Amino acid sequence: MPYEVQGVVSRAKGEPVSLETVIVPDPGPGEAVVAIKACGVCHTDLHYREGGINDEFPFLLGHEAAGYVEQVGEGVTDVEPGDFVVLNWRAVCGTCRACKKGKPWYCFSTFNASQPMTLADGTPLSPALGIGAFMEKTLVHSGQCTKVDPSAEPAVVGLLGCGVMAGIGAAMNTGAVSRGDSVAVIGCGGVGDAAIAGAHLAGATTIIAVDMDDAKLEWAKEFGATATLNTRGKSHDEVVEAVQELTGSFGADVVIDAVGRPETWKQAFYARDLAGTVVLVGVPTPDMRLDDMPLIDFFARGGSLKSSWYGDCLPSRDFPMLVDLYQQGRLPLDKFVTERIAVDGVEQAFARMHKGDVLRSVVVFD
Structure with missing residues (x-):
């Protein structure tokens, strides 16, 4: 009935x-x-x-x-x-x-x-x-x-x-963050903080939380961020340089864009190390476009540019594992x-x- x-x-x-x-x-x-x-x-x-x-x-x-x-x-x-x-x-x-x-x-x-x-x-x-x-x-x-x-x-x-799996999976599945990596996460809402938690769980040693809101940056520390960067009032170059300074002048091994705007994606692209990985998990709107990106920069920097769909998760594999980690106090x-x-x-x-x-x-x- x-x-x-x-x-x-x-x-x-x-x-x-x-x-x-x-x-x-x-x-x-x-x-x-x-x-x-x-x-x-x-x-x-x-x-x-x-x-x-x-x-x-x-x-x-x-x-x-x-x-x-x-x-x-x-x-x-x-x-x-x-x-x-x-x-x-x-x-x-x-x-x-x-x-x-x-x-x-x-x-x-x-x-x-x-x-x-x-x-x-x-x-x-x-x-x-x-x-x-x-x-x-x-x-x-x-x-x-x-x-x-x-x-x-x-x-x-x-x-x-949805959101928590998208963020954790963006780090662990799509970005393949591993022990000793440096990671920057742009946007520290629910998905971004989940990406931080995933990077921490995977063993990243430097995790940079990037946002325009100090309150959100404080939240990010609770999920494993080791450094924070407030981008309010900063230019594109200043954001990139700040991430590089926090990663030995090289840039992060993995940069996760949890905002999904052209300006944040460009920051992610240039704030990564040579042959580093960019993961786009923030969802753009259909009208957004990337302009003024020299094609030679894509070739010269190498690495991987990835989109993360639902954290590239397999629910039957990932949900029980993550629930168990939560129950153990590790997530x-x-x-x-x-x-x-x-x-x-x-x-x-x-x-x-x-x-x-x-x-x-x-x-x-x-």
Whole structure:
């Protein structure tokens, strides 16, 4: 029998979200209904509300979630009712050309639930990243459910579902940070701080946090930053020179751009060592362009220029490992949680996000 729950819906571009009745169908083949215990308020949800993803309104928001599998559909064997799971938005298919090459983190045919969730009047909803978890129950493809240690706190480990995994993976998977490396991270919000945590976990010895906000730079120290650089009022050259000074005059082995703007990407490009690596994990808008970059500089500096998709993660591999590291006290995932809120507080959480007052607000369900 379908479930009737209250969910956070974005009906039109730029308009405040509303709490509305949502109909969640029984799971069909390959699907699962998950009882959500907690869901982080991610900047991607705000992008949906602002029309920055697409215009398929109305959207059902929320995607950084953890909870318990409540019901599964026909043919589901990887999870069963009662399993504690973190939801992911890249359920790999196993059969596309990337999966067949042994690189499932690049899967080109990821799964979502086939059935729509709807408003009470039957209007189909577009769930954020195929999840839609600002409500007590949601419908997903079973491959979007990753089993983790059930003793972990949902409000903490659910953040692996998007931003925290994107940052940790940008350092550990995409950037391949290793012991003794020097790393600079530009942009110290949730994703940037997660990249710092990932670099620290991987054994980097110099980790430079780069931002325009002193409060964010202080936060970055809690995740492993060994040096901070406030770029407010500094020119491009001054930023590059400051990173070089902090790395023996050479530049960092890996520079991670967690902002995703042309100016920050250029800073990352020139602030790295020769043959160093640049990782772009901040998401640019479609109108952004790179200008005045001499092609000879790309050739002469060598190295790697990479984009990080979801931290190039494989949820079945990475989520349980990172939850275990958190449980062992080796990964401070709990420090990302700034506040716990009720489901009717999402719009206010967006406002605090705009002001830079929080790393993560997390909606918690009893």
